[in-house]
Amino acid sequence: xxxxxxxxxxxxxxxxxxxxxxxxxxxxxxxxxxxxxxxxxxxxxxxxxxxxxxxxxxxxxxxxxxxxxxxxxxxxxxxxxxxxxxxxxxxxxxxxxxxxxxxxxxxxxxxxxxxxxxxxxxxxxxxxxxxxxxxxxxxxxxxxxxxxxxxxxxxxxxxxxxxxxxxxxxxxxxxxxxxxxxxxxxxxxxxxxxxxxxxxxxxxxxxxxxxxxxxxxxxxxxxxxxxxxxxxxxxxxxxxxxxxxxxxxxxxxxxxxxxxxxxxxxxxxxxxxxxxxxxxxxxxxxxxxxxxxxxxxxxxxxxxxxxxxxxxxxxxxxxxxxxxxxxxxxxxxxxxxxxxxxxxxxxxxxxxxxxxxxxxxxxxxxxxxxxxxxxxx
Numbered sequence: 001x002x003x004x005x006x007x008x009x010x011x012x013x014x015x016x017x018x019x020x021x022x023x024x025x026x027x028x029x030x031x032x033x034x035x036x037x038x039x040x041x042x043x044x045x046x047x048x049x050x051x052x053x054x055x056x057x058x059x060x061x062x063x064x065x066x067x068x069x070x071x072x073x074x075x076x077x078x079x080x081x082x083x084x085x086x087x088x089x090x091x092x093x094x095x096x097x098x099x100x101x102x103x104x105x106x107x108x109x110x111x112x113x114x115x116x117x118x119x120x121x122x123x124x125x126x127x128x129x130x131x132x133x134x135x136x137x138x139x140x141x142x143x144x145x146x147x148x149x150x151x152x153x154x155x156x157x158x159x160x161x162x163x164x165x166x167x168x169x170x171x172x173x174x175x176x177x178x179x180x181x182x183x184x185x186x187x188x189x190x191x192x193x194x195x196x197x198x199x200x201x202x203x204x205x206x207x208x209x210x211x212x213x214x215x216x217x218x219x220x221x222x223x224x225x226x227x228x229x230x231x232x233x234x235x236x237x238x239x240x241x242x243x244x245x246x247x248x249x250x251x252x253x254x255x256x257x258x259x260x261x262x263x264x265x266x267x268x269x270x271x272x273x274x275x276x277x278x279x280x281x282x283x284x285x286x287x288x289x290x291x292x293x294x295x296x297x298x299x300x301x302x303x304x305x306x307x308x309x310x311x312x313x314x315x316x317x318x319x320x321x322x323x324x325x326x327x328x329x330x331x332x333x334x335x336x337x338x339x340x341x342x343x344x345x346x347x348x349x350x351x352x353x354x355x356x357x358x359x360x361x362x363x364x365x366x367x368x369x370x371x372x373x374x375x376x377x
Contacts, residue, residue, distance in 0.1 A: 048104075048107065049062075049105060049106060049107030049108075050080075050088070050107050051107040051108025052108070053107075054107070054108050056109045057107055057108050058106065058109055058130055061103075061105070061107050062104075062106040062107075062135070062136050062137065063101050063102060063103045063106075064078060064080075064101070064102040064105050064114075065101050065138045065139070065150045066078070066094050066101075066102070066116075067139070067141070067261075068094040068095065068096060068097060068141045069097075069140055069142040069261050069263050070096060070097075070141055070262070070263055070306065071097055071262060071263075071264055071265050071342075071343045071344045072096050072265065072305075072362075073093055073094065073095050073096050074094050074118055074119070074141045075091065075093050075094075075118065075119040076091070076092065076093075076094065077089070077090070077091045077116070077117045078090050078114075078116055078139070079114070079115040079116075080105060080106075080112055080113070080114050081112065081113045081115075082110065082113075087105065087106075087112065088102070088105055094141060095362075096343070096362040097260075097342045097343065097362050106130055109129070109130055111127050111128070111129040112127070113125065113127055114128050114137065114139075122144055122145055123145065124139075124145035124146070126147045128147065131208075133151060133155050133158055133208075134151060134152060134155045135149035135151050135155075135211070136149070136150045136151075136152075137149070137150070138150030138212055140261075142261075142263055143263055143306040146184065147210075148184065148210045148211055149208065149210060149211045149212070150211070150212045151211065151212065151213045151214070152214075153178070153214045153215070155213070156168060156214065156215050159205045159206055160203060160204070160205055161189070161204045161205060161206055162203075162204050163203070164203050165201045165202045165203045166201045166218065167192065167193075167201040167202060167203045167217055167218060168203050168216065168217065169217055176241060176242055177216070177218070177241035177242075178214050178215065178216055178241070178246040178247075179192060179214075179217055179226065179247050179249060180212060180214045180215070180246050180248045180249070180261075181205070181207050181211075181212070181213045181214075181215060181248075182211075182212045182248060182250055182251065182261060183207045183208070183209060183210065183211050183212070183251040183252075184210065184250075184252065185209065185210070185252055186209045187206070187207040187208045187209040187210070187211060187251065188206065188207065188231060188251070189204070189205070189206050189230060189231065190205050190206070190207055190228060190229070190249070190251060190255065191203070191204050191228070191229045191230075192205065192215065192227075192228055192249075193226070193228075193229075194217065194219050194224045194227075194239075195224065195225050196219075196220050196222065196224050196225070198220070203215075207251060214246070217241075219241060221242065222240065223238055223240045224238075224239055224241070225237075225238055225239070226238075226239045228249050228251075228255045228257060229255070230251060230255045232252070232254040232255065234254075234255065235249075235254070235255050235257045236257070244259075244338075247259075248260060248261055248310070256285065256312065257312055258285075258311055258312050259310070259339030260339065261310050262310060262342065263309055263310070264307070264308040264340075264343070264344055264345055265303050265304060265306065265344040265345075266290065266303070266304040266307055266308065266344060266345050267303055267304075267344045267345070267347070267360070268280060268294040268296050268301065268302045268318075268346075268348075269296065269301045269346065269347070269348040269349065270296035270297065270298060270299065270300055270349045271348065271349055271350055271351045272298060272350075272353070273298050273299065273351075275295065275297050275298050276296055276320065277294075277295050277320070277321045278293065278296065278320060278347060278349070279292075279321050279331075280293075280294055280304075280317070280347055281317045282307070282314065282315070283314070284309055284310075284311035284313075284314055285312055285313055289307065289308055290307050290308065296349070303344075308345060313335065313336060314340060315333065315334070315335045316334050316336070316345055316347065316357045317333045317334075317357075318347045318355050318357055319331040319355070320349075320355065332355045332357050333357070334357035334358065336359065340358075340359030341359040341360055341361040342361055343360045343361045344359070344360055344362075345357075345358075345359050346358050346359060346360050
């Protein structure tokens with residue numbers, strides 16, 4: 001029998017909080033500021049969602065969720081209009097592999113014009129109207145700019161067809177195991193199943209087109225096997241949700257279970273005092289996505305941008321080549337069957353003449369790496 005083990009995780013705030021000292025203590029106060037205090041401070045008014053008081057107002061204001069699927073930070077300008085009337089215009093930075101939420105923008109059930117422009121000139125203008133299912137507007141920075149409906153976990157049950165099978169966790173709690181279904185196209189029917197040594201459970205869903213739906217799952221602690229099946233095929237993967245974090249299902253022509261939704265760069269770092277030529281190949285889920293020779297100067301780095309799409313497994317191979325392109329060294333190959341760090345894939349030429357292959361988290365692109373393997377002279 002499949003053991004239901006509902007495991008809870010605390011909700012993490014996206015923004016920081018501040019605190020204030022209620023009294024002046026022994027501090028000296030400027031006499032000019034010694035005025036009669038009011039009974040209570042005047043609170044800063046919360047911004048009201050546009051159209052919240054109108055006849056077509058929504059039961060819940062909708063937000064804009066900007067997700068940066070790149071492994072480098074992006075500056076964007078977001079503009080929202082209602083029939084030519086400006087609702088909002090804001091310029092802000094979205095960190096690498098992160099997201100920013102502009103809360104409570106839309107207060108009425110009408111069609112808005114949304115424009116997004118990045119600092120390097122990529123742009124997208126789209127018409128968007130809040131739907132009845134509690135969707136927010138999702139904007140993805142993914143090499144271009146994509147728009148979709150993004151739903152909260154509490155909406156997951158509205159997409160269930162039939163029984164939850166004991167697999168879907170109650171929407172009133174935060175579940176540590178989350179499967180995110182991303183349907184950039186038509187959406188459609190999907191069956192999700194999870195199993196361990198004691199049994200299995202499954203749930204059938206219909207996911208809307210152009211949507212992203214997080215499914216909070218009630219699963220046993222430890223490793224589980226997850227499978228997804230749709231009209232175009234199926235996929236399966238081992239998953240340790242409390243170590244690996246969320247698992248993602250790309251629902252396209254054939255469903256795929258992937259580590260995350262990041263579009264990764266490749267870094268080729270040369271820590272030697274001589275210019276180099278490096279043959280690099282990358283495969284994502286068995287498909288070759290990069291095969292080129294990169295020429296990093298001495299003590300320099302070459303960044304190959306936006307080259308590795310989301311996948312469940314990655315393989316990186318590298319070898320030194322001379323200027324004529326002939327092989328000079330044995331190749332180094334690294335298979336990342338488990339999800340790599342949330343950042344670029346890295347090929348590094350060490351000062352000892354060896355090659356290392358690995359991945360790196362995006363926090364500041366620090367030199368620390370995880371899981372290096374390599375060939376040394």
